[in-house]
Amino acid sequence: MVQRVVILGGSFGGLHVTHALLKKRNKDLKVILVSKNSHFFWNIASVRAIVPGQIKDEDILRPIAPALARYPSSSYEFLIGEATGADFASNTVTIALKDGITSTVPYDHLVLATGANYDSEVPTPWKASNSYDEILSLLHSTATAASQANHITVAGAGATGVEVAGELAYEWGNTKQIVLLSGSSTVLGNDIAGPAAANELKKLNVTIKYNARAVSSKKLDSGKTEVTLENGETITTDLYLPTTGMSPNTSYIPAEYLLGNKTVDVDEFLRVKNTTNVWAVGDVVSKPRAGFMITQKQAASAAKNIELALQSKQPVPAKGLPVDILACAVGRGRGAGRMGSIKLPSFGVWLAKGKTLGMPMAAGYIDGSVA
Ligand SMILES: Cc1cc2nc3c(=O)[nH]c(=O)nc-3n(C[C@H](O)[C@H](O)[C@H](O)COP(=O)(O)OP(=O)(O)OC[C@H]3O[C@@H](n4cnc5c(N)ncnc54)[C@H](O)[C@@H]3O)c2cc1C
Numbered sequence: 001m002v003q004r005v006v007i008l009g010g011s012f013g014g015l016h017v018t019h020a021l022l023k024k025r026n027k028d029l030k031v032i033l034v035s036k037n038s039h040f041f042w043n044i045a046s047v048r049a050i051v052p053g054q055i056k057d058e059d060i061l062r063p064i065a066p067a068l069a070r071y072p073s074s075s076y077e078f079l080i081g082e083a084t085g086a087d088f089a090s091n092t093v094t095i096a097l098k099d100g101i102t103s104t105v106p107y108d109h110l111v112l113a114t115g116a117n118y119d120s121e122v123p124t125p126w127k128a129s130n131s132y133d134e135i136l137s138l139l140h141s142t143a144t145a146a147s148q149a150n151h152i153t154v155a156g157a158g159a160t161g162v163e164v165a166g167e168l169a170y171e172w173g174n175t176k177q178i179v180l181l182s183g184s185s186t187v188l189g190n191d192i193a194g195p196a197a198a199n200e201l202k203k204l205n206v207t208i209k210y211n212a213r214a215v216s217s218k219k220l221d222s223g224k225t226e227v228t229l230e231n232g233e234t235i236t237t238d239l240y241l242p243t244t245g246m247s248p249n250t251s252y253i254p255a256e257y258l259l260g261n262k263t264v265d266v267d268e269f270l271r272v273k274n275t276t277n278v279w280a281v282g283d284v285v286s287k288p289r290a291g292f293m294i295t296q297k298q299a300a301s302a303a304k305n306i307e308l309a310l311q312s313k314q315p316v317p318a319k320g321l322p323v324d325i326l327a328c329a330v331g332r333g334r335g336a337g338r339m340g341s342i343k344l345p346s347f348g349v350w351l352a353k354g355k356t357l358g359m360p361m362a363a364g365y366i367d368g369s370v371a
Pocket residue numbers: 008009010011012013014034035036037043044045046047081082083084113114115116117126127128129130160163249252281282283284290291292293294295327353
């Protein structure tokens with residue numbers, strides 16, 4: 001009998017599991033990929049795509065359907081829709097499709113790969129949070145606003161905030177004021193790469209404001225934005241770009257399967273605890289941390305465990321990365337990072353990440369050759 005594997009989320013994690021399963025050409029398996037967007041978003045390069053002329057639309061957003069077309073049409077379905085509910089007892093998920101149509105989709109195995117998003121009152125293009133048209137439009141409007149602004153405030157000095165400030169300052173550090181707000185007295189939290197990142201940002205004329213946690217923002221009649229900090233101070237800026245408040249996209253999952261931080265609670269096999277056939281990978285798990293290379297490893301493990309389960313075999317513990325790597329581009333010429341506890345030179349980070357922001361790798365992710 002044909003077994004149905006439903007995969008929620010068409011990004012790094014979900015697409016990888018989809019390809020890994022379909023490549024096996026198991027005729028007793030049907031994969032149903034559900035994605036909010038028709039395209040795969042190489043969000044790693046979103047920080048550079050907000051500088052006009054740097055990244056082509058068709059390179060950063062690539063259609064998913066042609067990448068699946070090489071598999072027999074009977075082996076998969078690709079649904080554009082949003083999971084709005086899940087019932088792990090009855091093995092069904094509720095999917096909101098286009099035009100207000102809702103479908104209840106049954107599964108034998110379910111993969112949760114709906115990632116995480118920045119939870120801020122100002123929409124930002126750092127994640128594939130909406131439809132293809134909406135992501136593209138947000139990238140374009142942010143790029144236009146950045147080119148027109150004289151003063152830009154980036155909130156959050158984590159990796160995304162550092163990269164956003166670096167890209168803006170590489171292009172406009174001598175002509176616009178770029179301010180980076182850090183909620184603490186460091187950049188990149190307590191990571192050992194933090195001081196090097198701060199140093200690189202200063203070279204590009206970024207003003208780093210420490211202990212300056214943004215708590216709210218409001219659009220003024222003038223079109224500017226007023227950002228209020230925790231200490232009551234306000235900053236008036238032409239463009240406000242928050243990079244804070246990463247939150248997993250798990251609102252459709254029953255609360256008993258989530259941890260306090262709303263990530264999915266999984267065991268060593270990446271199986272959702274207290275289930276037998278629900279698996280989770282990537283930023284919905286965010287363990288050991290959110291990262292696409294970690295996601296990729298987890299996706300490979302989840303796909304393997306699903307195959308084992310289909311053969312009535314026991315799952316195997318998920319494999320992690322041999323070493324944790326943090327690489328932070330700081331503009332188009334420099335970077336800061338570490339491999340494990342060893343700091344990496346700026347040039348090395350630039351070569352490995354900052355030069356292209358991984359764009360040449362995107363083709364392999366979409367066509368499944370990495371899976
Ligand atoms: C600017 C930036 C740079 C980064 N650089 C690096 C890096 O250098 N190295 C690294 O390892 N990591 C990096 N990351 C982290 C990396 O982007 C994430 O770890 C990766 O995107 C996780 O992939 P995912 O598939 O788990 O989820 P996501 O990429 O978050 O994708 C989730 C998908 O699910 C969809 N979705 C959401 N809710 C639903 C729903 N209810 N129903 C159906 N679909 C849904 C979304 O639209 C999206 O397509 C970076 C992140 C950012 C923001």
